[in-house]
Amino acid sequence: MKDIGRRRFVGAGIASAATLTPLQHVLAETGSLQDIGGSIVSLPQATIYTAREIITLDDARPTAEAVAIVGDRILWAGTLEDVQRVLGDQPYEIDTTFADNVIVPGFIAQHDHPVLAALTMSSEILAIEDWVLPSGTVPRVKDKQEFMERLAKAESEKSNPDEPLLSWGYHPAFYGPLTRSDLDTISETRPILVWARSCHEMVLNSAAMERGSVTRDKFEAFSPSAKEQSSFQEARFWEQGLFAVLPNIANMVATPERLRSGLEITRDYMHAKGITFGNEPGGILSKPVQDGVNEVFSNPDMPFRWSFIVDAKSMVATYSDDAQVIAETEKLASWYGGMTSLAPKQAKLFADGAIYSLLMQVRDPYLDGHDGEWMMDRDLFERAFRIYWDAGYQIHIHVNGDAGLDRVLDTLESNLRRNPRYDHRTVLVHFAVSASDQVERIRALGAIVSGNPYYVTALADQYSKVGLGSERADSMVRLGDLSLTGIPWSLHSDMPMAPADPLFLMWCAVNRETTSGRIAGADQRVPAEMALRGVTIEAAYALRLSDEIGSIEPGKRANLTILDENPLSVDPAMIRDISVWGTVMEGRVLPVSERTQKASLTPTLAPNSLADEEVNRAMLNHALMVVHTHL
Template sequence: MAEKRTSRGALSVLLLGTLLISPVSAVEFADSIFIGGPVLTMEDRKPQVEGVAVKGGRILSVGTEEEVMDRKGANTEIHDLKGRALLPGFVDSHGHVVVGGLQALSANLLAPPDGEVRDIAGLIETLNGWVEENAEIAQRVNLIAGFGYDQSQLAEQRHPIRKDLDAVSAEIPVVIIHQSGHFGVLNSPGLEAAGIDASTDDPDGGLIRRGEDGGPNGVLEENAFFMALGKLFGGIGPEGFQAFVKAGAGLWASYGYTTAQEGRATPQTTEIVKAFGAEGALPVDIVIYPDVLVDRDYIAESVSLAYDNRVRVGGAKLTIDGSPQGFTALRDRPYYDPVGDYPPGYAGYAAATMEQVISAVNWAFDNDIQLITHANGEGASDMLLAAIKAASKESEGEDRRPVLIHGQFLREDQVDSLQALDVFPSVFPMHTFYWGDWHRDHTVGPVNAENISPTGWIRSRGMKFGTHHDAPVAFPDSMRVLDATVTRRTRSGDILGPSQRVDVLTALKAMTIWPAWQHFEEDEKGSIEVGKLADFVILSENPLAVDPENLDQLKVMETIKEGQVVYRADGTGYQGAFPAGTSMAMGREFLEALEDAGSEE
């Protein structure tokens, strides 16, 4: 992979040099020019300009209005921003675009402000409403699915159980997915379809919760849930998953992302994404990280820095622990006040053994493959850092850019280790909004909650970092990501860790140029510079000029991929780019995909 990086970088330098030294001539007239509003470049030497000219999907000129208008030809389209702000397209530091499509096609079980579910009765009512509107889909795939419930936001402060979901259907399997993605609940037919009963043992790195009779109560944790989900989705087929991909890619585009990530895939889902990309239907780039514990040979054969039909395999994904808000993240100390039936001193558990972590890290380093690792609790981060430190001694100087995903409860000494080991932190400041109050009161307590997602510690050391949404854990709402990173305001209005705040420009870099660097794509994306791809997002206002408390009110007006509009807020962009809340439209498309698949059999 190192050889590929060298040739790719040389090609980018050659292209950039050619564009910079070529004299202006008729062939250098722009296809389009954007003027009439602030252009935020993310380039320190020229952070804000008046206009951008684009030719052939790349940036031709950046500068004053007069400078870019020099590139106007007879066929150049002039786009008046009308005071709105143009920025580089957002680069997804971590998300799950395929499962994000599932979220878009499922019953919305999120709590306010992203949904309306406040208690278990409301959850059941929402599921029943989805069934009424999507009865054909439920019958066709033999599954009723809901996404986004969160016991911390339910009035009962408990997970629903199988008996609750049996009220939705006693014949069709029902599965509801926790907002973290690390838990799920099945009804009785769902448990039967997944092959889970009183005699089923807990898998490694997972737990089947049980009732007083010893039988499964429907709640599955971590690997127990992932295994069941695979069985339940067996009837959806490749065409159904392609519908997920289209819905997910469209959802990402609607929030201004021009590069999406599928942050934990199998070889099968990777090939489905590739097949969909080959149809020329993707509005955005997708970089995929298959699970390193599933098929390493496939990853080694597939990894590349070059996109093929807007899809590439960027490296491998390792998952060490689970969900902090669900008390399955591995801590280095007991949880503060966990809600539920937990033994004294409970500190969570690992989803991977130390031997697996060492093996995965050593393999990635030996094969020059980027490894991104999910580690939420301090204990999980200790496991990762120890493995990387040992592997680094054997191969110093290589540029692999290993990534820590989440790191919710990082200690300050662990941030020092990230810096020393050249590990890129992709953090999750949206936790301060969605679960900040929960972390303060139950997971880590009021003192340590101040330092979750410690962007202040990271920047004080001069480190780059990425911020993410981890969709479908939350919607891929770019302005919510920006707001949470800058304000750290919780749902209740509390400010969690004011010392960990960063300024707006820094927060924007963590959504653009720094995650582009994370993906080895800084020569192509992440800033508005001559020669780079014309990947842009147009916002309703300039984020550097509004009150920081109103950042979450900014709107994505257009998303532009390589000079072409792939999303418009008025609905005239790419037809797959459905804004949040249009599940009925996507549901119909999903059903059509399944019907088309059936007609081909």
């Protein structure tokens, strides 16, 4: 490397940081370069990891057999001979720990909800599918009668008569309506809260209504939209109605103990799935709650970093002055530290309702003629979009139905024409039901997509019969059309609404196999390499982090996921069965421990069962805004 080193790093003259190549940046950051014209001294030791195969997703060298890491950065990847030649006289060791494994770029959980996962996974789970927890498997509920029996059993086993009972997983489309009167038959004194599988709806018993002071007068003070999406008599609250009631009941939903234990479960589970970076869209707007999250997620021994995107919906609803909205948004950066951070210049908005509760806004009527819901009234949505657009923010938008997508694209186009921006990279999140004509419009407007391919697996069978009909159900999450049009797309799980398992998401996108075993929308399947990009480099692109993570390239963070098999060469049906050895996270080798391996939250799906529900993260933010009384 002496000649290469002098020619590349010294003899060429380093004028400024802006002229450095990625590899020069690595050496400069480690203190290996002296002043211009000086010589290379005190080179730190590098570690060369060899593997059976290394998939880099670097267009310059797509595969490698060795990767050199210095500190928390990648120095080089290529053949072992190439890497050694680049290192030259720099001290190094060769580590063969992964010699029999396959290395891929570190998996990215682009859109997940660790707090919501913590609360649901630590509640009384009575759901439409089995859930495999560290403590054992919680079997699925067969019908409403079994739900009531198991809920009554859980109530009877609580020793403290004042302790609220929180259950999660009930689905009206499977078990029929659930109301206050049903829950009162179980207990008239203990507060009982049933959080629907969709996480967009909650049903309370009378004791919970009383404990939360949810009176008729308070109900009448709800906004018109919130009242329309509530039933005081049935004590049932959904979408904006749930937003309205959550501040009254949040202290029964979230406790410090439940939060911490659930976060630890979520942390171990995500590590076991090979995740090296994650993001919460719609960050928590309660500092005491964020402090509680930071107790787990900010620790230096965390196996991944986690960023938070601001909940723009709540910010705009709170502050009437446009400038104050941005000022208060930027102040949130001080809430994070260590392994957590605020995603810079990014904001989260909401269009229509949830897919799992069939409340998305669709162009053509639902089979039963019911209407969808809006998560934000039009005037609030348009004001929020304009404020953050004009401030140069990247906007991520929860949108599920094709009519919801029309509203989003109309708003995007009007702002582009009013205040043109280059590479705004607006993200259409979830992308459940769309029309073919909308794909070209997405491309023309410069938007990108973050899709949830699990919708097809979990819902296509059921929604072919109820809700959407076969044509719309089978074409959900049309990744194939996006690929043909050249629109960048990535994958997310929305945990706990789908398993935070990148290999499983890949399997869903590649196979589009439903719970009955059939293929839904075969023309929308994508190649395995595209799916891998969807949980790595394209996910990084959607978070404006592709210069830092997402591929194995010189200068990027040393984030690797270590697998037992190559997801690009195995039978596509086997992708979800590939084992994760562990990860390398910014140079730290983190094998999956026996304890972590047991922390599997991936549900076992029964044929035709709805699997995981589309979540509204902002809903939980409102719930958590008052939990400071407990933290």
